[in-house]
Amino acid sequence: CQYDGCPYSSAKQTDVDRHITSKHTDEKPYECQFCLKPFPRKDNKNRHEKQKHPEYFQ
Numbered sequence: 001c002q003y004d005g006c007p008y009s010s011a012k013q014t015d016v017d018r019h020i021t022s023k024h025t026d027e028k029p030y031e032c033q034f035c036l037k038p039f040p041r042k043d044n045k046n047r048h049e050k051q052k053h054p055e056y057f058q
Helices: 013-024 042-052
Strands: none
Touching: none
């Protein structure tokens, strides 16, 4: 990670990019399709949708 004081590292650039987006920016490009709550990561959005809106997944 390029941020001062952050010890995160990964061999995969996609992992570094995901880390930076979720930990070091206010970017939240993924939005719940049911309540429009924003999330920094797609996996967080997916988990939220299944846990908070289970009626759409039966």
